Amino acid sequence: MRDVNRRRALVTGGAGFLGSHLCERLLAEGHDVLCVDNYYTGTRENLKSMLGSPRFEILRHDVTFPLYVEVDEIYNLACPASPVHYQFDPVQTTKTSVHGAINMLGLAKRVRARILQASTSEVYGDPDVHPQPESYWGRVNPIGIRACYDEGKRCAETLFFDYYRQHRLPIKVARIFNTYGPRMHPGDGRVVSNFIVKALQGEPLEVYGEGSQTRSFCYVDDMVSALMLFMAGDDGFPGPLNLGNPGEFTILELAEQVIERSGSRSKIVFAPLPADDPRQRQPDIALAREKLGWQPTTPLAEGLDRTIEYFDGLLGRDARA
């Protein structure tokens, strides 16, 4: 007999950065977890802490193909998330977002599961409103090189809301802003992982312009808490919901903190500002505060320490291999 409080959760993209932390937390809270991944950017290494658990299963599967399993809730995270990875095979990126959403929504409809979509702040594109509330429709170039990701995620949101209206499916659309932490891909080109890897290797950290442009960074544990609260929340609220950390830091401050906290001798070098480098990226999380009673609690220094420790282990291990 199954315990009624114990839910069966499917996490697509569960072997990735965010997905593996989510699987761990769901298991820790006593749920059964099915991780589905095609290992495009995720790894089995990310799952190793869970492999011994009798409540944890892994299925190698590509979400662009249909899936038939019995579950109570679906977290749809499958999709490469950094530009280097999603631009490598842009057609597959769009397919993963769009066909993946169709297949997972179809599954949720058949088994009446709650389903959460990991959407992104990139649905706002190159915004002319700062910070962006959920009511802002965005400004996306539909034919640019980022469109496979941005438009794929926008179309997935459309599908989620049509299933909500047409089939009364309990959906949750989370618009995730820049999140960092252990198990980020070392070669994904994102600023936090890039700076940490350079600092640990003693190479220069490249800052664009004077480094006065600001960014906001959410630690992975805070993001996982928000996703689980959203899933457990009121079915009358489908979102979309911005999730991220509104604390702003300049890129120069980030570089200085990474160097200091990793004890690195790396220097900061300045490079010309790229034409499309936004001045500011900051989530407006007023709605998440109101609806979930949630806000991030991990200070940047603490999150950086944990992330530096992870990369230190990873790079040291690779060097020894």
Ligand SMILES: NC(=O)c1ccc[n+]([C@@H]2O[C@H](COP(=O)([O-])OP(=O)(O)OC[C@H]3O[C@@H](n4cnc5c(N)ncnc54)[C@H](O)[C@@H]3O)[C@@H](O)[C@H]2O)c1
């Ligand atoms: N990390 C962030 O800052 C951030 C920001 C906004 C949105 N998101 C979204 O959150 C989700 C997870 O992002 P992440 O940072 O953990 O990235 P990630 O690349 O580490 O994880 C994505 C996972 O999906 C898997 N995957 C890709 N295509 C697949 C397919 N067709 N079938 C099955 N599995 C597939 C990959 O192998 C990987 O394990 C993504 O949907 C991403 O768009 C992340």
